[in-house]
Amino acid sequence: MDTPLAPEVLRRKKFVILCCGVVMYFLTSMSKVLIPAQIIGDLKALGLSEHDIAATGAAYFYAYAASQLLAGIFADRFGGVRILLIGGTMFAAGVLGFPLHDHLGVMLFCRVLTGFGAGTVFLGVAKLVNDLYPVKFSLVLSAILVLGYFGPTVGTTPMTLLIKAAGWKLAMLLPGALVAAALALVVSRMSGTVKPVVTGQTLQPLFAVMRNKAMWFLCLGTSVIFGAYYAVSSYFGKASLESVCQLAPAQAATVIMVLTMAVAVNNMGVNGVLKLCGSRRKLTALTGGMLMVAGAVLGWAAFRMAAPPWYMVGAAYLLLALPAGFFPLFCTIGKELCPPEFVALAVALVNFWCFVAIAVFQSVIGGILAAGAGYSGVLLFILIMAAIGVLLQCFYPETRQKQG
Numbered sequence: 208m209d210t211p212l213a214p215e216v217l218r219r220k221k222f223v224i225l226c227c228g229v230v231m232y233f234l235t236s237m238s239k240v241l242i243p244a245q246i247i248g249d250l251k252a253l254g255l256s257e258h259d260i261a262a263t264g265a266a267y268f269y270a271y272a273a274s275q276l277l278a279g280i281f282a283d284r285f286g287g288v289r290i291l292l293i294g295g296t297m298f299a300a301g302v303l304g305f306p307l308h309d310h311l312g313v314m315l316f317c318r319v320l321t322g323f324g325a326g327t328v329f330l331g332v333a334k335l336v337n338d339l340y341p342v343k344f345s346l347v348l349s350a351i352l353v354l355g356y357f358g359p360t361v362g363t364t365p366m367t368l369l370i371k372a373a374g375w376k377l378a379m380l381l382p383g384a385l386v387a388a389a390l391a392l393v394v395s396r397m398s399g400t401v402k403p404v405v406t407g408q409t410l411q412p413l414f415a416v417m418r419n420k421a422m423w424f425l426c427l428g429t430s431v432i433f434g435a436y437y438a439v440s441s442y443f444g445k446a447s448l449e450s451v452c453q454l455a456p457a458q459a460a461t462v463i464m465v466l467t468m469a470v471a472v473n474n475m476g477v478n479g480v481l482k483l484c485g486s487r488r489k490l491t492a493l494t495g496g497m498l499m500v501a502g503a504v505l506g507w508a509a510f511r512m513a514a515p516p517w518y519m520v521g522a523a524y525l526l527l528a529l530p531a532g533f534f535p536l537f538c539t540i541g542k543e544l545c546p547p548e549f550v551a552l553a554v555a556l557v558n559f560w561c562f563v564a565i566a567v568f569q570s571v572i573g574g575i576l577a578a579g580a581g582y583s584g585v586l587l588f589i590l591i592m593a594a595i596g597v598l599l600q601c602f603y604p605e606t607r608q609k610q611g
C-alpha cells in the first residue's frame with residue numbers, strides 16, 4: 208500500500224496525472240475518425256472488402272459502448288488513476304498493434320482494444336476531475352469535452368497530410384506512441400495516488416435506471432444522431448466526397464474537418480438554441496432531430512443526381528453533424544429524467560446507447576455499400592432512422608421546469 212501523502216502533494220500529483228489524462232483523451236477522440244476514414248484506400252489495397260472495412264470502424268464503437276457500461280459501473284470502486292492506467296494501456300496496445308498486422312481478425316481485435324481503452328480513459332479523466340474539482344466538476348469537464356471534440360479535427364486534414372508524407376502505418380502508430388509516453392509520465396507520478404479498491408457495489412442502480420421508460424425513449428431517440436454523424440466523419444463522408452464529388456483527398460478531409468469543428472463549437476452553441484426554444488429542453492432536442500432529417504433529405508437528393516456538387520453534399524453533412532453538438536443537452540435531460548442518486552449512471556447510459564448506434568450504423572452502411580446501393584441508399588437509411596428518432600423523442604416529458 209502506498210504511503211499516505213500530504214493533501215497538497217497528493218493534489219499536485221493528481222493534477223499532473225489529470226493533464227496526462229486530458230492528452231490521452233484528446234488522442235482517443237482523434238482516433239474515432241482515423242480508421243477507416245483516412246485509410247480506406249490503403250485497407251482496400253490489403254484486400255479488405257467494404258464490409259471488412261466497415262467492421263474495423265464498428266468494432267471500435269461497439270467496444271467503446273461496452274466500456275461505458277462496464278467500466279462505468281466499476282469506476283467508483285477502482286478510482287481515477289487506476290482506471291486511467293487500464294484504459295491508456297489498452298488504447299496504446301490497440302493503436303500500436305493495428306498497423307503492424309495485415310490479418311483481419313488481429314486488426315479487429317486491436318480495434319476492440321482501442322475502443323474499450325478509449326472509453327475507459329474518458330471515465331478515468333472524469334473521476335480525476337471529480338477528485339480535484341468536485342464543486343466545479345461540470346465546468347471543468349465541459350471544457351475538457353470541448354477540447355476532446357477538436358481531436359477529430361486533427362484527425363482529418365493534418366493526419367491526411369501526415370499519411371501522405373510518412374505512409375499510413377507510421378501515421379497510425381503516432382497516437383499510440385504519444386499515449387504510451389503519457390502513460391510513462393503517469394506511472395512516474397502515481398506513487399501514493401492509487402486508492403484501495405472499494406467493495407460492495409452492485410448492478411442494482413443499472414437495473415433501476417433501465418426500468419425508466421422515458422430514458423429508453425431519450426437514449427434510442429437521440430442515439431441515431433450520433434450514428435449518422437460518426438458514419439459521416441469516420442467512415443463514408445470523406446470517401447463519398449472523393450469518389451462522387453471528385454474532391455482531392457486533402458480537400459475532402461478539409462470538409463470533414465469543418466464538420467468536426469462545427470460540432471465542437473456547437474457544444475456551447477446549443478445554449479443559444481435552448482434560449483430560442485424558451486428553455487424547453489425537449490423542444491431543443493427535437494430541433495436537433497429535425498436538422499438531421501433535413502440533412503438526410505438533402506443528401507439523398509444530392510446523391511440521386513448524376514454529379515452532385517461538393518457544396519451540396521457538404522451542406523447535407525453539416526446538417527447531419529450539427530445535432531451531435533447537442534450532447535450536453537441530452538445528458539442534462541437524462542439527468543433530469545432520473546432520481547438524483549443515479550445521475551452519473553444516467554449520463555453513462557446516454558453515452559452507451561450513442562456508441563451502440565454508431566457501431567450499428569457503420570455495420571449497416573457497410574452492408575448497404577457492399578450490396579451496391581450506393582450513397583443514395585446510405586442517406587435513405589439515415590433518413591428513415593432520423594424519422595424514427597424524432598418520433599421516439601416525442602414520448603419523454605419536457606424537463607424545462609426541473610432543476611438542472
